[in-house]
Amino acid sequence: MNNFWVTVAHTAGKRIRTKAFIWSTAVIAVLIIGLMNITTVIDMFGGEDGETEKSTIAVVYDTTTADVAELLSSYEEGEFSYVAYPDSDLAAAKQATEEGEFTYVLGLTGDPSQIEAEFFSEGTDFTVGETVRMDVQRMKETIVTNELGLNEEELAMIYNPIVFNERALTNEGNIETEESHMQSYFMVYGLVFVIYMVILLFGSMIATEVATEKSSRVMELIISSVNPITQMFGKIIGIGLAGVLNMAMLVLAAYVGYLISGETYLETILQDMLEGSLLGYALILIVLGYLLYGGVAAMLGALVSRAEEVNQAIQPLVFVAMIALFISITGLNVPDATFIKVLSYVPFFTPQLLFLRIGMTSVPTWEIIVILTVLVLSVIVMNLLAARIYKGGVLMYGKFSFKNGIKQALRLGKRER
Template structure:
């Protein structure tokens, strides 16, 4: 009966050309290819998921995600239940301002600083405790500010011969809080506008209409009209920013895991045993897919826990604060789901592309501590697309950004950025996915030849010429 044969590489040095030894196997050798790859995938997947470092890092990141999502609610909870308030006293030496007496002025300052029409909601304590003092009492109050018994003193004056109000802000802090100072400046601007409008004979309603925001819309005639809602646009930017970072970190970390795993097996000489049980291509494919599946599992956990934590902020705030304002209204629309699916697609394609090259580089080193230097060119190559994505987000339709987004090595991050902000057409998405698939096939064939010869090469690290010869070896 005719027999199929499988050629297995033998250990070689840098000076030797790759040699092969013919081993007689059964006819079912090729039929076992998928089975071998499946076993390797299962081994790598279980190995990564059961590693102590993997479990601990995943738990830590999940806890950080939950804490990060809950931080606004936690801060608001402690602020609402804190006895400390920022004490503000307003001294009006400027006379009547916009027709308001001291009581009306206090209410206006209170509502403006605390951000609500009544100064505070029924279940929350106001951040600022606002009161007024008689005109001419600022000197005594300045002593209280200096002693620390009063937080803010706001004095309103009119300079002789001038109609505009002058605002003086007194505080005890050596470095005034930027957020509080900004709020007081906003209050001063609004009071000044109201006062000027009143002196010009305008009513409060007329003043409100005068400074109302105009209706403004953008219609892009260069491509199909963007019919996304404001929520979809915001979600697109969030996914673009978060996705770029997630893809870069994940592809790099999991790619390094592939390279380190190959180098570890090669350094311990386990590879010599493995290549007799499966072909180098099967080993490379199984390792890449297994580690990639572990990475996808970890990413899925991050996404699910993150979205769940954000959605739970509304009921959590209702339970802690007695109201449900300020929660995240996450609108799960078709556009949102499409963006998440494209994030998944570009992550998988980007990982497969770089993981094959990382595996080839890992096969060329003698020890694990050499992996970092070996993969450095790939790291710099990937970082170009990462930085272009952030710089290009301000001009996504620029020719140079579009050209770079078509280059497969930079597509995962740059195209996700363009898709997220709505500047990529459907045909561009299809084109870039197709180009990446073609490049993955080419790089896999290239990396497989280097991997096949490199895993059993224990001499010094080959140079560029030797790499080319290895890649041309069939």
């Protein structure tokens, strides 16, 4: 047991002390702080003070739409500044806009009850036209209601929204609102991607660590004093601890960036968006997924003789992780689909797909227990198999071959018992 903790400490310490670890963590931390204060940074280098000047819109109108144009010109609460074009000449207004006098042109025709509007712009932002349409609609409603002679009480009766409550059909049922759906959507999307990155990056680190020691012949000295199986699990835990430290530093950087920004959205996220149970499931699935993929990565790293062959060796593992991610992204829109439910039982897909189902749908407790049990058993079986192959693989040298390498490693592992 002492050798195990020595291996864990050596692996974690070696990884943490490397220049690549220190510099990558520092650079990413600075980027996180910078991105969280991007508005301040832009303002600092932009040299712009005060409020941004509103874009101007030339309003070309006829006698029947003069009232609408007048209301638009006096509308100061909107995003744009409307200017009534005096000559009512659409071609002249467009020419003036091309010369930089205005930003856009709005042409109004028809009677107030049936206004036709033509909006001329570069068309690079669809929200501009939508905002202008809503402004014109608002002015039209004001004029029409005034012509009908409706008082404030009558207008309130028209625009007063209905009281609409949605209830669960049964006592055990849950009602998902649009707000809660979007909160779950983005939280699940983010954490699914985190699971993918943890599994892939740390798994690659394990394989590279093992292959590097083999290629430098350090492995031959290590296995003479430390049992290969103890060494394998020590490396998995050691790199995992280094990864935890790396993530903790990035979270700390994010918190520092949040404090510098002076924003208050963290309280809203913690109170309204993050669910403790969902974070608990995420932690469990990240750990189990890391142990599953990490064991396979260590096994694959032991089968190669040179660090340059690691990428080739772990390609199947990378493809599996990528497939799981793509299925998860697709499943965000159809979390109840049968193929999502079925594939969530597959151990290599479970960390992402089960988390997706828990976050986006109601999964029975018994089913969660069954799937997690399958995943735990798979982690144990896969790591026992990986340990046997690792035990023989660290003694092998030569050209990498996946099929023949596993057979030879198993034979060597049996001899070393």
